Amino acid sequence: MAANELLRISTLSVSFGGLKAISNVDMTVYEGELVGLIGPNGAGKTTLFNALTGLCRPTSGEIVFSGKNLSKKSAHYISRQGITRTFQNIRLFKSLSALDNLRIACHQNMSYTFLGGILKTKNASRQEEEAEKQAWAMLEIMGLSQYAHERSVNLSYGNQRKLEIARALVTKPRLLLLDEPAAGMNPAETQELLHLIRSLRSDFGVTIILIEHDMNLVMNLCERIFVLDYGVLIAEGSVEEIRSNEQVIQAYLGADV
């Protein structure tokens, strides 16, 4: 599995004023991996995602994604390089339909100009049709077709999470960051999510990093796990290694796991 290096983070730090949210984190993720990122609340997991997607600027250190240095780049540029994400608190375009949420996400796949759009050229209409087809196909894959014209805010919680993942996938990412995808789901939904994430990797060939508090999900799904505590990477390794790591048990898992 561990073939090509996709993402390398070296000595990455993010500070907010005097608070060091992340300090000197080193991480390497390989193409096709499914990686977990765990740690207690406030450990800096989401901040790490924010730094990776350009939503906050790293104070120091480097992020190299498939050979390109992304450390000081803007979020939309990073997205175009193939990193996209979902959010812990779902951030759908609430008042728009599920279909429109996905059509907006087709943005990167389209290229006609302002003038082309205003004159409705052949090229523009063809691209629009293509985008609509893509959006429908993605709804189909996620099993959300029947909600296509429903305002996204009216979808059930689990479906909103799915729609957000679908929206991220439409951008054709190479690296997908999932921020607590199972939060607020019941065990049955979580189980369904587990299968979904697995099939995402095989069907879309996307590398996934996952933040999650549901240890069952993480341990079942991920091949490698990184553990953050107070902004410091305290452990990395296979599920077994993490389970038996003394420091991780103290900081996060608790003695009984």
Next chain:
Amino acid sequence: MTKRNIVVTALLAGFYLLVQLLAAKRVLLPYDLQILGLICINIMLAVSLNLINGFTGQFSIGHAGFFGIGAYASAYLTVVHDVPFLIALCAGAVFAAVIGIVIGLPALRLQGDYLAIATLGFGEIIRVVILNIPQVGGARGFSGISRATSFGHTYLFMILTVLIIKNFISSYHGRACIAVREDELASETLGINTTFYKVSAFTLGAFFAGLAGGLFSHYMGYINPAANQIGFLKSIDILIMVVLGGLGSITGSIGAAIFLTLIPELLRGLAEYRMIVYPIILILIMLFRPAGLLGGKELSWDALSRFYQRFAGKRQKQRVTGDGSE
């Protein structure tokens, strides 16, 4: 061209011919014609502001500033430099768009209330600058502008404005603007350059406001830098049209622009109370229809027929249940 486009074109052309016919028969007096022209100009203003406020979600209340730039710049060109009217009109609009970029780049870094205050400030700066340029009449106003705008001009440019903004909104560029309104952060992570689209929408809106301004100054033959012409009060007038019609509804803006241009004319005697009536309307709308009368929806034949079907369906159902109880 689809069947629907032919019908719409025929209706629009038919209306124009009807107006011309009625004007020739002196049924419509020049005064009525002037009001029709003002309606067209106000539609242009309302729809272009809706692009910024309603679709892109950037609350701007300095729109009259761009209207003023277009009005003065084009008039300056025709009066002082004898530039042909249509060229001056376009030049005025382009100039307004350029100022739109210059103002938009710093101002659009702000959000919500702060953006509103900044655009208000910029709008006033534009007005005060114009007020202090003696070449365009200063505080006396700019007179002696040729009345080159006909009702036909305003009508044609109004249709063009609505068409261009409508097509822009339904393109992926327009959807990116709507995405910015809905959630800026999420848009960025989907690869949308939010700054670019905010400034684009602002610039496009400024362009059409400038166009409307050029039409206006050549329609009236005179313009002055008063607050209700190119300043704060005018901005509020436009804003009310947008809010009344519905943020993010083009047809709503058109309807509100027609209504709010006609009302003061119909209630001539109450003209002084306009600024009392307007806030009351606004308060009532905020209470009962916070998203505006149409609230982001568009009035179209499809929507009307769907509404009719639902209405008819309900009646049928009632009759069925009525039969059942007998």
